[in-house]
Amino acid sequence: MTATGIGASVKRKEDFRFLTGRGTYTDDINRPGQSHAYILRSPHAHAEIVKIDTAAAQSSPGVIAVFTGADYDKGGLPAGWQIHSKDGSPMVEPPHFPLCKDRVRHVGDQVALVIAETYAEAKDAAEKIDVTYKELPAIISTADADKPGKPQVWADAKNNVCYDWHLGDKAATEAAFAKAHHVTKIDLVNQRLVPNAMEPRAAVGDYDRATGEYTLYTTSQNPHVIRLLMGAFVLQIPEHKLRVVAPDVGGGFGSKIFHYAEEALVTWAAGKLHRPIKWTAERSESFLTDAQGRDHVSHAELAMDKDGKFLALRVSTIANMGAYLSTFAPCVPTYLYATLLAGVYTTPAIYAEVKAVFTNTVVVDAYRGAGRPEATYLLERLVDKAAREMKMDRVEIRRKNFISREAFPYQTPVALQYDSGDYDATLDGALKASDWAGFESRRAEARKRGKLRGIGISTYIEACGIAPSAVVGSLGARAGLYECGSIRVHPTGSVTVFTGTHSHGQGHETTFAQLVSDTLGISIDSVEVSHGDTNKIPFGMGTYGSRSLAVGGSAIVKAMDKIIAKAKRIAAHLMEASVADVEFKNGTFTVAGTDKSVPFGTVALTAYVPHNYPITELEPGLEETAFYDPLNFTYPGGCHICEVELDPDTGVTKIVNFTAVDDVGRVINPMIVEGQVHGGVAQGIGQALLESCVYDEQSGQLLTGSLMDYCMPRADDLPNFKVATQSTMCTHNPIGAKGVGEVGAIGSPPAIINAVIDALSPLGVQDISMPATPLKVWQAIQSAPAKMAAE
Amino acid sequence: MPTVEMTVNGKRASAQVEGRTLLVQFLREKLGLTGTHIGCDTSQCGACVVHVDGRAVKSCTLLAVQANGASVTTIEGVANGETLHPMQEAFRDNHGLQCGFCTPGMVMTAIDLVTNNASPSEEEIRHGLEGNICRCTGYHNIVKAVKAGAAAMKG
Numbered sequence: 004m005t006a007t008g009i010g011a012s013v014k015r016k017e018d019f020r021f022l023t024g025r026g027t028y029t030d031d032i033n034r035p036g037q038s039h040a041y042i043l044r045s046p047h048a049h050a051e052i053v054k055i056d057t058a059a060a061q062s063s064p065g066v067i068a069v070f071t072g073a074d075y076d077k078g079g080l081p082a083g084w085q086i087h088s089k090d091g092s093p094m095v096e097p098p099h100f101p102l103c104k105d106r107v108r109h110v111g112d113q114v115a116l117v118i119a120e121t122y123a124e125a126k127d128a129a130e131k132i133d134v135t136y137k138e139l140p141a142i143i144s145t146a147d148a149d150k151p152g153k154p155q156v157w158a159d160a161k162n163n164v165c166y167d168w169h170l171g172d173k174a175a176t177e178a179a180f181a182k183a184h185h186v187t188k189i190d191l192v193n194q195r196l197v198p199n200a201m202e203p204r205a206a207v208g209d210y211d212r213a214t215g216e217y218t219l220y221t222t223s224q225n226p227h228v229i230r231l232l233m234g235a236f237v238l239q240i241p242e243h244k245l246r247v248v249a250p251d252v253g254g255g256f257g258s259k260i261f262h263y264a265e266e267a268l269v270t271w272a273a274g275k276l277h278r279p280i281k282w283t284a285e286r287s288e289s290f291l292t293d294a295q296g297r298d299h300v301s302h303a304e305l306a307m308d309k310d311g312k313f314l315a316l317r318v319s320t321i322a323n324m325g326a327y328l329s330t331f332a333p334c335v336p337t338y339l340y341a342t343l344l345a346g347v348y349t350t351p352a353i354y355a356e357v358k359a360v361f362t363n364t365v366v367v368d369a370y371r372g373a374g375r376p377e378a379t380y381l382l383e384r385l386v387d388k389a390a391r392e393m394k395m396d397r398v399e400i401r402r403k404n405f406i407s408r409e410a411f412p413y414q415t416p417v418a419l420q421y422d423s424g425d426y427d428a429t430l431d432g433a434l435k436a437s438d439w440a441g442f443e444s445r446r447a448e449a450r451k452r453g454k455l456r457g458i459g460i461s462t463y464i465e466a467c468g469i470a471p472s473a474v475v476g477s478l479g480a481r482a483g484l485y486e487c488g489s490i491r492v493h494p495t496g497s498v499t500v501f502t503g504t505h506s507h508g509q510g511h512e513t514t515f516a517q518l519v520s521d522t523l524g525i526s527i528d529s530v531e532v533s534h535g536d537t538n539k540i541p542f543g544m545g546t547y548g549s550r551s552l553a554v555g556g557s558a559i560v561k562a563m564d565k566i567i568a569k570a571k572r573i574a575a576h577l578m579e580a581s582v583a584d585v586e587f588k589n590g591t592f593t594v595a596g597t598d599k600s601v602p603f604g605t606v607a608l609t610a611y612v613p614h615n616y617p618i619t620e621l622e623p624g625l626e627e628t629a630f631y632d633p634l635n636f637t638y639p640g641g642c643h644i645c646e647v648e649l650d651p652d653t654g655v656t657k658i659v660n661f662t663a664v665d666d667v668g669r670v671i672n673p674m675i676v677e678g679q680v681h682g683g684v685a686q687g688i689g690q691a692l693l694e695s696c697v698y699d700e701q702s703g704q705l706l707t708g709s710l711m712d713y714c715m716p717r718a719d720d721l722p723n724f725k726v727a728t729q730s731t732m733c734t735h736n737p738i739g740a741k742g743v744g745e746v747g748a749i750g751s752p753p754a755i756i757n758a759v760i761d762a763l764s765p766l767g768v769q770d771i772s773m774p775a776t777p778l779k780v781w782q783a784i785q786s787a788p789a790k791m792a793a794e
Numbered sequence: 795m796p797t798v799e800m801t802v803n804g805k806r807a808s809a810q811v812e813g814r815t816l817l818v819q820f821l822r823e824k825l826g827l828t829g830t831h832i833g834c835d836t837s838q839c840g841a842c843v844v845h846v847d848g849r850a851v852k853s854c855t856l857l858a859v860q861a862n863g864a865s866v867t868t869i870e871g872v873a874n875g876e877t878l879h880p881m882q883e884a885f886r887d888n889h890g891l892q893c894g895f896c897t898p899g900m901v902m903t904a905i906d907l908v909t910n911n912a913s914p915s916e917e918e919i920r921h922g923l924e925g926n927i928c929r930c931t932g933y934h935n936i937v938k939a940v941k942a943g944a945a946a947m948k949g
Contacts, residue, residue, distance in 0.1 A: 014886055014887065023869065023873050023878070024829015024869035024870040030832070201833045201893070202893070202895040507893050674889050678889045682931055688932075710927065716932075721932055
């Protein structure tokens with residue numbers, strides 16, 4: 004391994020610009036003649052728009068135009084995935100116009116677009132728009148949305164049901180339950196979360212009258228997907244006349260995958276007004292419009308034999324979609340959730356039912372982990388409860404049911420085929436690192452100090468590296484999920500790498516440069532990674548589902564294979580040797596059995612200055628593009644162990660140790676991988692202890708609509724983390740990478756809640772819901788069956 | 795419209811502004827210093843922290859006119875040319891940043907913290923960063939960076 008090669012913790016190439024304030028985020032971009040947009044939003048969760056009077060706003064100082072739903076003459080935002088219900092009928096897919104036509108369906112829905120010379124003028128003018136609403140009753144509750152007699156979000160969606168879907172073998176599952184020795188049952192809520200990337204969403208639309216080309220600068224994780232969706236479905240602008248640029252993006256976590264109304268509106272209005280238009284969300288608007296995450300209500304049952312061997316699992320889940328279908332929303336509680344219900348266990352029969360419902364709330368879509376944290380939380384809470392009921396050790400019940408390391412490839416009863424893993428190894432690693440064996444003495448010591456100490460475990464798997472196009476196509480995806488990579492070797496031997504993935508914190512500019520510099524044997528300083536611009540990158544599907552290295556990196560490797568193959572032919576010509584005899588290593592071409600050699604740089608120069616060149620057989624130039632469509636999902640997994648200490652007087656939970664041992668496949672840059680795990684775990688701790696998106700059940704007002712009300716993890720809420728990787732290689736991509744972006748958020752929440760329940764178990768407490776806030780913990784202690792012994 | 799005048803990163807700067815203009819808007823929109831970021835509208839996130847007369851201030855809590863006559867340092871004024879400040883270097887060495895959006899505010903707060911407490915404990919660092927939210931890193935590496943930055947600033 005070299006200092007900058009694969010496996011080295013290379014310091015990030017992108018850091019200098021971020022540390023000196025020289026990054027370029029969307030709101031930093033200003034176009035000549037730029038105007039500003041403000042969007043008037045609905046104050047009601049559900050109402051008819053009776054009348055909109057924009058006259059006063061139109062004549063307000065600085066105003067260029069005011070548009071309402073009546074003016075908008077283009078298409079609605081599409082859903083990228085179609086799910087079919089049990090009965091074969093397609094999901095209910097309501098229209099989703101960027102400006103509401105006649106009804107608003109959540110607080111924050113877009114009612115009018117005001118364009119003015121300055122943002123302040125646009126905002127002032129919006130206050131002069133007089134909207135007459137007829138308020139309607141709203142439905143907010145996930146659990147109640149499908150009950151008869153509730154307010155209806157969409158006339159077409161009876162009882163607010165978008166789809167009623169299932170997966171697995173119902174008959175086999177019922178049969179296994181019938182002969183079970185014991186059945187453990189659990190009811191769980193996986194609460195709604197707000198992703199809250201620190202950079203609020205922004206969009207700048209521009210139209211060039213000379214060329215007829217539109218440009219959208221936007222805070223996106225996947226600019227090509229936005230170009231495809233907005234161009235083809237919403238605004239009907241052909242791809243060659245539409246450029247989408249996602250420059251530096253300040254975090255995404257899923258929330259910046261989706262195509263949003265504001266992107267379409269600024270692009271559409273820029274074409275109408277022939278002025279560039281900038282829109283930037285205020286944080287309050289982010290809370291009201293960024294797709295939110297999770298929001299499941301589930302009941303699950305696990306059937307076991309007398310030894311605690313899992314026989315069958317049945318799960319029934321209601322998933323909240325919000326008021327509309329966001330881009331990937333339909334697939335999250337189905338193919339990214341129910342397919343993971345085998346977890347790391349050999350449960351032979353599984354049956355899952357998922358009902359997706361509409362409510363008068365902000366849309367819900369993928370948020371870090373997307374479906375897999377929900378599956379993991381359900382399974383790992385259920386397994387812990389089963390261990391308690393069966394009076395078995397929590398570790399042993401897991402080990403007993405693990406898919407063994409010899410069993411791969413392993414076909415689960417819920418569609419997926421795991422390629423590799425070693426769950427005993429990650430479990431053993433985490434048990435050792437966390438000193439699981441020594442815990443009881445720490446519990447006793449804490450008890451002497453009047454504290455309740457607990458330890459919790461989660462052994463998890465996820466499916467990422469999204470995704471084989473043919474497979475997802477058969478499941479309802481309306482797009483392919485391959486990735487594109489392009490390598491441009493310049494005449495002097497430096498290289499530009501073009502990737503269709505997008506980096507918004509993941510460090511691709513460094514990781515991909517390591518991959519390329521190591522493979523081509525050139526200095527990392529000679530490699531530049533370019534992403535985020537549809538005019539530069541041939542194509543791409545973007546960054547989500549921990550796919551960038553496993554899928555995007557593999558496309559880059561395939562492109563490098565083509566570069567090396569062509570370069571060998573050039574080198575063979577220069578060395579007057581047969582191509583078959585040319586070898587390439589450490590940046591040098593050699594001929595086996597001779598002392599002939601040509602460096603990579605000479606081959607590059609020859610490709611562009613082809614004076615001595617096999618010109619009749621080979622084109623000049625050295626640039627190659629590859630598309631890589633994965634053969635399978637990838638399956639990172641591992642074990643998270645959390646140790647907490649509760650203060651019974653205040654209910655405050657303090658995480659005293661957090662250990663993660665993850666199998667993420669090949670690691671290119673350990674420093675970046677550890678950072679990804681830290682960040683994911685922090686979001687998992689946020690979900691387990693701090694965060695919850697709360698709406699008023701009657702009015703539909705978002706009660707946690709600011710960073711003062713929604714509890715984001717801060718530095719003094721979190722511990723240091725013990726993280727390590729213990730990897731088996733992915734067997735079906737050329738790198739062996741599995742993905743690391745989401746593991747932290749997937750594996751951690753059940754470990755934390757299991758630890759809190761373990762701490763409270765001496766008092767007879769068996770359940771606590773997320774987030775385990777001090778109030779909730781304190782109340783659980785106060786109403787516990789057993790009391791704390793007096794000190 | 796009032797005219798405000800201040801020293802920003804050692805240079806005189808003046809512009810006419812609406813009375814309601816925030817210092818952060820003045821820096822970003824009038825001076826083009828877009829390294830200072832806006833991450834919220836309730837003075838919670840700290841992405842906009844700059845130094846005003848030597849103290850760390852959330853520049854979204856101050857009107858530009860209130861900073862009239864002040865000396866302001868933004869993230870663009872921290873490095874010495876192309877040589878990073880020891881705290882910036884420590885963030886890079888310790889992978890204390892991912893998406894980079896909270897980073898300018900985080901670095902400005904960290905420098906202020908160390909200026910007031912040359913050898914902060916981990917607890918003091920975590921408490922001191924309470925007004926700066928990072929969604930990417932889980933703070934683990936930021937805390938390490940501030941500790942390393944503090945040591946380097948002494949050196």
